[in-house]
Amino acid sequence: MKDQIRVHDVSVSYYGNPVLVDVSFTFTSGNLIGILGPNGAGKSTLMKAMLGLIPNDKGSVEINGKPIKEVRKQIAYVPQRSNIDWNFPITVKDTVLLGTYPKLGLFHRPKKEHKEWAMQCLEQVGMADFANQQIGELSGGQQQRVFLARALAQQADIFFLDEPFVGIDVSSEEVIIGILKLLRDEGKLVFVVHHDLTKVKHYFDELVLINKNLIAAGPVQEIFTTENMTRAYQRPFSMVEGSEVPL
Amino acid sequence: MIDFIHDLQTYAFLQKAFTTSIMVGVICGVIGSFIVLRGMALMGDAISHAILPGVAISYMLGINYFYGAVLTGVLTAFGIGAITQNSRIKSDSSIGLVFSAFFALGIILINRAKSATDLTQILFGNVLAVRTSDMWLTLAIGGLVLLVVIIFYKELLISSFDETMAAAYGLPTRFIHYAIMFLLTLVTVASLQTVGVILVVSLLITPASTAYLLTNRLSVMVVLSAIFGALSAVIGLYFSFLYNMPSGPVIALVTTALFVLAFLFSPKQGLLVRKLKSANRKRYA
Numbered sequence: 033m034k035d036q037i038r039v040h041d042v043s044v045s046y047y048g049n050p051v052l053v054d055v056s057f058t059f060t061s062g063n064l065i066g067i068l069g070p071n072g073a074g075k076s077t078l079m080k081a082m083l084g085l086i087p088n089d090k091g092s093v094e095i096n097g098k099p100i101k102e103v104r105k106q107i108a109y110v111p112q113r114s115n116i117d118w119n120f121p122i123t124v125k126d127t128v129l130l131g132t133y134p135k136l137g138l139f140h141r142p143k144k145e146h147k148e149w150a151m152q153c154l155e156q157v158g159m160a161d162f163a164n165q166q167i168g169e170l171s172g173g174q175q176q177r178v179f180l181a182r183a184l185a186q187q188a189d190i191f192f193l194d195e196p197f198v199g200i201d202v203s204s205e206e207v208i209i210g211i212l213k214l215l216r217d218e219g220k221l222v223f224v225v226h227h228d229l230t231k232v233k234h235y236f237d238e239l240v241l242i243n244k245n246l247i248a249a250g251p252v253q254e255i256f257t258t259e260n261m262t263r264a265y266q267r268p269f270s271m272v273e274g275s276e277v278p279l
Numbered sequence: 280m281i282d283f284i285h286d287l288q289t290y291a292f293l294q295k296a297f298t299t300s301i302m303v304g305v306i307c308g309v310i311g312s313f314i315v316l317r318g319m320a321l322m323g324d325a326i327s328h329a330i331l332p333g334v335a336i337s338y339m340l341g342i343n344y345f346y347g348a349v350l351t352g353v354l355t356a357f358g359i360g361a362i363t364q365n366s367r368i369k370s371d372s373s374i375g376l377v378f379s380a381f382f383a384l385g386i387i388l389i390n391r392a393k394s395a396t397d398l399t400q401i402l403f404g405n406v407l408a409v410r411t412s413d414m415w416l417t418l419a420i421g422g423l424v425l426l427v428v429i430i431f432y433k434e435l436l437i438s439s440f441d442e443t444m445a446a447a448y449g450l451p452t453r454f455i456h457y458a459i460m461f462l463l464t465l466v467t468v469a470s471l472q473t474v475g476v477i478l479v480v481s482l483l484i485t486p487a488s489t490a491y492l493l494t495n496r497l498s499v500m501v502v503l504s505a506i507f508g509a510l511s512a513v514i515g516l517y518f519s520f521l522y523n524m525p526s527g528p529v530i531a532l533v534t535t536a537l538f539v540l541a542f543l544f545s546p547k548q549g550l551l552v553r554k555l556k557s558a559n560r561k562r563y564a
Contacts, residue, residue: 083447101449109447120316120440121497130437134448141433166495186448 035061035096035106035189035221037082042091044074044081050244051077054091057240057249061189064216066226066236066252070265073243075225076112079192082223083109095190105134108188110179112195118168124178125163128154131185153181158207173204180208191215191222198227209235229276232256283517293520295414296406300512300526302421303473304482308508309428310466311487312501313459316439320484321371322359325378326460327467327479329355331385334401334471338392345416345468352464355381356457404475404527406516413472420469424462428501435459436497473512475527482508485534492541492548507537 037059044052052074059065067075080086082093084100095103108131128150132142142150154160157177167175176196183191191212197205212222216237226232232239232252239255241247247264248255261269261276270276287293314323333351337344355377362373389398400408409417428435438445438455446452463483470479486507490500515530543551 085443085446104447104449107447109444111441111443115443116441117316121491121495121500122436122440123495126496127440130441130444133433133437136433138434139430 034219037190037221038092038094038097039082040092040094042078042081042093043089044077044086045089052081052088052242053245055242055246056091057246059221059238061221062216062219063237064212064222064224064235065238065240066224066232067240067242068226068229068232068264069242069247073264075242076194078240078242079194079223079225083107083192106189108183108186108191110176110183110191110193110196113172113175113179113198116167116175116179118175120167122167123163124159124165124167124170125150125154127167127178128181128185131182134186150181150185153184154178156184157181157211171201171204173200176200177204177207180211184211189220191220193222193224195225195227229261232276283520286520292407292409295409295411296516296520297513299409299414299417300406300473300516301509302417303470304486304507304509304512305505306421306424306466306508307470307479307482308486308490308504308506309501310424310459310462311483311508312490312497312504313428313435313439314463314483315487315491316497317459319459320480321374322356322460323463323467323483324480325359325374326352326355326463327470327476327483329378329381329385330464330467330471331382331401331476332388333385334476335385335388335392338397339388343412343416344471348468348471349464351381351385352467353461356460356464360457399525400475401471402475402477402527403525404471404473404478404530406473406512406519406526409472417469417472420465424466427458427462432498439497473526474515474530475525478527478531481531481534482511485531485538486511489534489538489541492538492545495547507534511537 039058040056042052042055043050055078067078069075077086081088082100084093084104093100095106129142129147131153132146132150136142136146151160151163154163157180159174159177159181162170162174167178170178180196196208212224215222224236226235233256236252238250239252240249241255241260241264243264243266248260258269258271261271287297311323314320330348330352333347333349334344337347358377359370359373362368362376363370368376386398389401434450434455438450438452442452467479470482474482487500487504489507490503493503494500511530511533514533515526518524518529519526541549543549546552
């Protein structure tokens with residue numbers, strides 16, 4: 033069965049200032065979806081609203097017709113790197129192991145099989161050699177891979193990644209996008225808040241383009257146009273292949 | 280030292296002080312680890328000061344100081360939370376705002392209620408005056424705190440490290456925050472006799488910070504912190520007994536001495552060790 037996520041008329045405000053206004057879209061599993069928009073457009077807010085982490089003024093987010101609160105264990109979230117305390121006393125291995133917590137539930141501790149599973153996930157992102165290091169000792173790209181491994185360990189159906197490609201090396205970026213495409217091919221639903229416009233066409237199947245309001249949502253070829261991007265970024269736009277930038 | 284061990288075997292009051300010190304050191308170390316990692320050190324200081332009016336009111340009413348202290352401790356935690364969430368005041372300012380008010384009220388009430396010597400004891404601790412009922416109270420609180428930390432270790436770990444993920448999979452992160460505040464209040468109340476209101480924060484923060492410099496695993500940090508806390512408390516007791524000093528300041532200085540050692544010589548984080556390593560690198564570069 034295909035999973036479906038439906039965002040309907042979602043509005044969010046901070047201290048009375050609207051951040052998102054009447055955003056609606058629907059996607060089904062087997063898609064890699066980019067969430068795009070200029071700085072302050074409400075990309076991270078949209079993701080947090082979809083995860084049920086912040087209250088919305090109105091609207092609803094449903095997965096297969098159920099409110100998000102009932103299906104939380106199907107969802108994995110990779111936070112922005114800047115939101116993590118990299119000095120926290122935790123090893124790479126134990127960070128990935130956190131991914132098994134949601135399904136373990138209260139009162140159950142991770143056992144040998146969970147630890148082995150965490151190591152498998154770590155191998156998948158090519159970070160097994162770093163298992164016993166403290167997370168702060170890694171480079172930005174390596175840290176991001178470890179957090180992707182943690183998301184993999186959650187065995188989720190829907191993945192949310194907040195700016196995973198910011199400040200990381202090329203090879204880490206390749207590893208990460210490779211795995212995300214693999215997840216998509218396995219029929220998962222993957223949302224990525226994204227900044228760098230140059231690789232949009234190569235990375236994503238579908239786009240959500242926002243700037244407080246929804247500008248457009250749908251297949252990349254239809255959405256990623258000069259007209260839409262100009263509306264989203266509110267200035268003229270160059271769409272030369274490989275160097276799409278606001279002018 | 281031998282004399283101390285002999286006296287420990289002889290005097291019941293010393294045994295009570297000894298048992299209480301160890302338990303206080305352990306639970307301060309354990310809860311302190313989470314306080315330090317969650318960036319709530321100032322909150323620990325605030326709650327410990329803010330229980331003072333509760334202690335005073337308890338004296339006035341002739342009930343165990345435990346009840347009043349827990350009540351004002353919890354009120355403080357909620358008061359700080361309420362100001363931070365409902366105004367533009369930042370959390371460190373609202374902490375300072377609330378606890379200074381409570382502390383001021385506490386000093387006035389204590390002065391009205393009892394003589395100044397009692398105030399000194401509450402402020403700076405007098406572990407040798409621990410009564411049997413205080414010891415049992417400390418042991419009970421200690422048992423509860425340790426039990427909660429052991430049972431919910433997993434949840435404490437993830438909500439301290441990545442609160443967003445914890446919330447995303449459905450953990451009640453705000454409840455966890457207030458639960459930790461509540462445990463912190465209990466620990467502070469239990470530490471009242473040993474270190475006193477003013478210096479509880481040293482036993483909460485310093486052993487945990489020392490342990491933080493020595494390990495890359497939370498579980499090890501918690502255990503080390505508990506050991507450093509207990510060690511400091513017992514050494515504090517020893518000096519207090521031998522030289523008739525208030526136990527709180529002695530304990531605070533011992534925790535600091537341990538911290539300085541770790542700060543300089545920790546294998547990974549130590550200042551001297553890092554300097555030596557970079558000097559070596561330069562030499563062979």
